[in-house]
Amino acid sequence: MSVTAPDAGLSTVWDVGLDDAPVALSAQGDLVAVAGAEGTCSVLDLATGERTHSVDLPGGALHAALSPDAGHVAATGPTGYALWSRHDGGTTVRETGAWSSVARWADTERVAVGSGRRALVLTTDGEELWATEPAASTVTDLAWMRGGRRLAVAAYGAVRCHERHQTAPVRTYPYLGSHLTLAVAPTGRWICSGNQDASIHIWRTRDAGELTMSGYPEKVARLAFDDTGFWLAADGAPDVTVWDFSGKGPAGTAPRSLRCHESVTALAWRPASGGHLATGGDDGTIALWRATAGRPEARLRPARTLDGDAAVAALAWAGPHLLIGAHRDGRVRAYRLPSRTTL
Numbered sequence: 001m002s003v004t005a006p007d008a009g010l011s012t013v014w015d016v017g018l019d020d021a022p023v024a025l026s027a028q029g030d031l032v033a034v035a036g037a038e039g040t041c042s043v044l045d046l047a048t049g050e051r052t053h054s055v056d057l058p059g060g061a062l063h064a065a066l067s068p069d070a071g072h073v074a075a076t077g078p079t080g081y082a083l084w085s086r087h088d089g090g091t092t093v094r095e096t097g098a099w100s101s102v103a104r105w106a107d108t109e110r111v112a113v114g115s116g117r118r119a120l121v122l123t124t125d126g127e128e129l130w131a132t133e134p135a136a137s138t139v140t141d142l143a144w145m146r147g148g149r150r151l152a153v154a155a156y157g158a159v160r161c162h163e164r165h166q167t168a169p170v171r172t173y174p175y176l177g178s179h180l181t182l183a184v185a186p187t188g189r190w191i192c193s194g195n196q197d198a199s200i201h202i203w204r205t206r207d208a209g210e211l212t213m214s215g216y217p218e219k220v221a222r223l224a225f226d227d228t229g230f231w232l233a234a235d236g237a238p239d240v241t242v243w244d245f246s247g248k249g250p251a252g253t254a255p256r257s258l259r260c261h262e263s264v265t266a267l268a269w270r271p272a273s274g275g276h277l278a279t280g281g282d283d284g285t286i287a288l289w290r291a292t293a294g295r296p297e298a299r300l301r302p303a304r305t306l307d308g309d310a311a312v313a314a315l316a317w318a319g320p321h322l323l324i325g326a327h328r329d330g331r332v333r334a335y336r337l338p339s340r341t342t343l
Contacts, residue, residue: 004295006013009045009199010304010335010336010337011335011336012333012334012335012336012340013047013049013334013336014048014049014333014334014336015329015332015334016044016049016050016329016331016332017077017331017332018034018040018042018051018052018330018331018332018337019036019040019330020036020037020038020039020042021036021038021313021329021330022034022035022036022037022313022314022326022328022330022332023035023036023037023061023063023217023312023313023314023317023330024061024062024063024064024185024314025064025313025316025324025326025332026064026065026066026073026316027066027067027068027074027316027317027322028066028068028069028070028318029046029066029070029235029254029326030045030046030047030333031043031045031046031052031066031070032045032046032049032316032318032324032332033042033055033064033066033073033075034064034314034318034326035062035063035064035075036059036061036186036207037060038060038061038079039056039057039058039059039060039061040054040055040056040057040061041054041055041056041057041061041064041073041075041082041084042054043055043084044332046184046318046322046334049332049334051301053084053086053089053104055073055075055082055084055091056082056091056093057075057077057079057080057081057082057093058078058079058080058093058095058279059075059077059078059079059095059136060077060078060079060291061075061076061077061089062076062077062078062100062101062102062131063075063076063077063101063102063103064076065102065103065105065111066097066105067105067124068105068107068108068157069110069145070084070086070107071085071086071087071108071124071135072084072085072111072115074103074122075101075103076100076101076103076112076113076114077100078093078098078099078100078267079095079096079098079099079165080093080094080096080097080098080100080115081094081096081100081103081113082094082121082276083111083124083125083126084230085124085125085208092125092126094126096115096116098115098116098117099114099115099116100114100115101110101111101114101138101139101140101141102114102139102140102141103142104143104144105144106121106140106144106148106151107148108124109123109124109130109287110122110123110129110258111124111146112142112144112151114139114140114141114142114153115131115139116134116138116139117130117134117135117136117137117138117139117155118131118133118134118135118139119131119132119139119142119151119162120154121151124180126211128306130164130167131164131167131334132153132160132162132167132169133167133168133169134292135153135156135157135158135160136155136156136157136158136313137155137157137178138156139153139154139157139214140154140155140178140180140181140182141154141179141181141182141255142181142182143182143183143191144184144186144189145161145184146188147177147198149163149164150162150163150164150170151164151339152182152184152191153169154179154181154182154193154298155179156177156179157174157175157176157177158172158173158174158175159172159173159179159182159191159193159203160172160173161173161343163229165324167173171208173191173203173208173210175193175195175201175210175212177195177196177197177199177201178195178196178197178200179193179194179195179196179313180193180194180219180220180221181193181194181200181220181221181222181223181295182194182198182223183223183225183232184225185225185229185232185245186225186227187229187230188205188230189204189206189229189245190202190203190204190205190225190229190249191203191205192225192232192247193220193222193223194220194221194222194223194234194235194236195220196219197214197219197221198214198215198216198217198218198236199212199213199214199215199216199220199222200203200212200213200216200220200232200234200236200243201213201284202250203239203250204249206283211249211250211251213243213250215327216234216236216237217236217237218235218236218237219236220234220235220236221222221235221236222234222235222264222266222267224267224268224269225245225269226269226273226275226277227269227271227272227273229245229307230246230318231244231245231269231275231291231292232250232259233267233269233277233279233291234246235264235267235337237264237321238259238261238262238263238264238269239258239259240257240258240259240264240277240279240289241255241256241257241258242255242256242257242258242277242289242311243255244292244296244300246318250265253296254263254294254296254297254322255296255297256292256294256295256296256297256298256299256300257278257297257298257299257300258277258287258289258291258299258300258302259299259304260279260281260285260287260301260305261279261281261282261283261285261287262281262282262283263282264277264280264281264282265279265280265281265282265311265312265313266278266280266312266313266314266315267279267315268315268316268317268323270317270320270323270337271317271319271320272320273320273340274292274338274341275290275291275292275293276288276289276290276291276342276343277289277291278315278317278323278325279315280311280312280313280314280315280325281311281312282311282312283311283313284307284309284310284312284327285306285307285308285312286305286306286312286323286325287302287304287306287314288302288303288304288305288323288343289302289303289343290343304342304343305332306325307337308325308327308328308331308333309327309329309331310328310329310331311327311328312326312327312328313326313327313328314326315340318334320340321336321337321338321340322335322336322337323335323337
């Protein structure tokens with residue numbers, strides 16, 4: 001690997017190779033979970049990169065999520081899901097035969113799993129607490145709201161919100177199309193979906209006011225709010241677009257544009273960073289950005305780029321100082337940024 005920008009304190013902490021091509025990353029506490037395409041979910045020590053445990057999910061993996069206390073891993077895949085406990089090393093595997101797209105933790109005790117056309121809310125032992133009624137098609141993404149008291153479920157035609165233990169939705173946000181990804185502002189003020197029809201659809205939660213941002217050249221498969229809830233990053237083009245959600249929101253405004261990759265494959269906001277964003281591309285490049293600098297319609301340049309040998313599969317921050325990057329050739333690297341203000 002080569003660092004193509006002048007060094008400003010960034011260093012590689014560890015660099016490991018895995019036998020299964022990574023498709024997703026999660027970092028919490030002192031652990032990193034890496035989901036592999038063939039179904040191996042590797043649990044790595046954050047300090048060293050050493051693999052301490054692995055979870056095998058028959059049929060392959062799509063997603064992995066560590067619980068907030070790093071005590072459990074939920075892994076999902078085309079044929080079911082698995083839960084791993086750090087306390088006793090036990091793994092519970094459910095081969096449901098249903099496409100399980102994603103897992104999202106509400107807290108240290110409850111995890112929601114997309115399972116076919118339903119969302120299942122489970123305990124850490126895999127006990128089903130409740131499930132949503134079937135959606136029109138396969139659940140594609142989930143997001144917890146109101147401190148884990150409400151679950152947003154994305155599937156074809158709508159985002160539906162469920163209160164705890166309520167199978168029927170208490171609020172429905174319709175949009176005729178296939179939702180690929182979901183982002184909810186930390187404030188709870190906005191729900192956004194990235195869509196197969198190359199658009200972002202936005203709902204204002206207090207009154208269900210709607211806005212569609214269309215015209216992307218490609219489907220929008222990745223969305224992420226920063227910690228403030230004022231900035232939304234999206235793919236859907238060679239440029240990453242960054243929309244300003246402060247004030248009355250993005251209606252009538254233009255985004256900032258970040259161009260470094262031919263095709264964007266990952267993006268992740270630095271925690272509590274004041275606008276620092278990491279993006280990855282199919283060319284293996286990881287770019288670090290001051291993504292909220294400049295004015296609307298500005299085209300920004302990366303503050304730093306890191307070159308890898310294979311496409312970037314996923315990015316995750318482990319606090320504000322460690323960035324984890326996984327490449328499709330099995331390489332997983334941790335980079336240290338010693339200052340909150342340094343990129």
